[in-house]
Amino acid sequence: MVTFPVTSKQYQAETAGAIMSGQFLVVEGERTTDDVIRELRKTGEDMSGMHYIHVVDRARRLVGVLSLRELLTAPTERKIVEVMATDVIAVPVDMDQEEVAKIVRTHDFVSIPVVDKDDVIVGIIHVEDIIDVIDDEATEDFHKMAPVSGLDVNVKEASVFMLFRKRVSWLIILVFMNIFSGAGIAHFEDTIEAYISLVFFLPLLVDSGGNAGSQSATLMIRALAVGDVRVQDWLKLFRKEFVVAGLLGVAMGVAVSLIGVFRGGVEIAVVVSLTMLCIVIVGSVIGMSLPFIFSKLKLDPATASAPLITSLCDMTGVLIYFSIATWYLNI
Numbered sequence: 001m002v003t004f005p006v007t008s009k010q011y012q013a014e015t016a017g018a019i020m021s022g023q024f025l026v027v028e029g030e031r032t033t034d035d036v037i038r039e040l041r042k043t044g045e046d047m048s049g050m051h052y053i054h055v056v057d058r059a060r061r062l063v064g065v066l067s068l069r070e071l072l073t074a075p076t077e078r079k080i081v082e083v084m085a086t087d088v089i090a091v092p093v094d095m096d097q098e099e100v101a102k103i104v105r106t107h108d109f110v111s112i113p114v115v116d117k118d119d120v121i122v123g124i125i126h127v128e129d130i131i132d133v134i135d136d137e138a139t140e141d142f143h144k145m146a147p148v149s150g151l152d153v154n155v156k157e158a159s160v161f162m163l164f165r166k167r168v169s170w171l172i173i174l175v176f177m178n179i180f181s182g183a184g185i186a187h188f189e190d191t192i193e194a195y196i197s198l199v200f201f202l203p204l205l206v207d208s209g210g211n212a213g214s215q216s217a218t219l220m221i222r223a224l225a226v227g228d229v230r231v232q233d234w235l236k237l238f239r240k241e242f243v244v245a246g247l248l249g250v251a252m253g254v255a256v257s258l259i260g261v262f263r264g265g266v267e268i269a270v271v272v273s274l275t276m277l278c279i280v281i282v283g284s285v286i287g288m289s290l291p292f293i294f295s296k297l298k299l300d301p302a303t304a305s306a307p308l309i310t311s312l313c314d315m316t317g318v319l320i321y322f323s324i325a326t327w328y329l330n331i
Contacts (some may be wrong), residue, residue, distance in 0.1 A: 012040075021125070025053045027053055027055060028057070032079055033077065034074070036053065050110055052067050053065070054113055055081065055084045055119060059120065061118065071083075091125070092117070100112070105226070111126045159303065177315070181314045181315050181318050188322035188326065195325065198322070199323055201263075206317035206318060209316070211283075212248060213284060213309040214287060216241060216245075216288040217288065218290060220291040226289055243287060251254050253280075257270070260273065275324050279317045279321070286309060286316070287313075
């Protein structure tokens with residue numbers, strides 16, 4: 001029998017149950033194709049957005065699926081169970097909506113059924129609902145990468161106080177993190193005093209590490225978000241990123257060494273080129289690793305934002321730069 005059940009049960013927010021529709025087509029597998037077509041004609045005006053017929057057993061457990069096109073082209077008087085597809089992909093009612101979006105996107109589904117713990121179909125999620133989910137999740141990730149706490153309204157309607165409150169906490173945290181960079185510079189006062197030209201290259205070098213780290217972090221955050229990589233892939237990607245960062249570091253080191261010769265001589269050029277190589281490698285490794293660490297800790301990888309990466313790379317960059325300078329210049 002073709003039915004349009006409506007579920008009134010409330011499910012946890014941001015789960016499959018919360019975004020599913022209670023209106024869908026179900027039929028028992030023993031019905032014939034002609035019977036189902038005749039009944040569909042009677043209810044055709046209520047079939048807006050319906051693309052599939054979901055086949056169930058007597059306990060309403062989902063056992064198959066059949067598209068309307070396949071139904072219309074199926075031989076007459078055949079049982080539905082004989083023409084349906086049995087490799088049904090369904091999602092549990094408590095699955096996170098972001099995971100549902102990944103499945104729909106991967107398989108290019110128009111809709112996907114939702115089942116409870118007993119495999120009983122309780123609803124259906126249409127691709128239109130998933131587009132809204134993807135949009136909301138992307139907005140949330142962008143806010144976290146800023147980093148900005150999630151806004152409940154759009155920026156145009158948000159009050160000055162709300163924008164201040166959503167942004168101030170992270171900025172204060174990053175201010176205190178950057179104190180360590182200042183402490184590192186203070187520790188190497190003797191090196192700076194002996195070669196004042198080193199200061200000229202400090203912003204250039206630490207910013208390069210932050211830029212490289214932000215690039216790596218962005219690539220990994222997006223790859224984790226769309227399911228291209230998993231936490232288990234960290235070691236493989238670490239090796240690849242190390243090689244890529246090494247090549248980038250060599251190229252950037254050669255470029256900055258030319259400026260080093262002009263500004264401070266050959267010794268300074270060697271220091272800044274070695275530093276550039278090390279900083280780019282370290283920054284890239286930090287950037288690609290943090291999203292995996294956050295994922296492992298069950299946190300959103302998007303929290304490994306560009307400002308956080310930049311602050312970490314600034315601290316490590318200062319220590320690397322002046323440590324290499326102190327060692328190479330025998331200070």
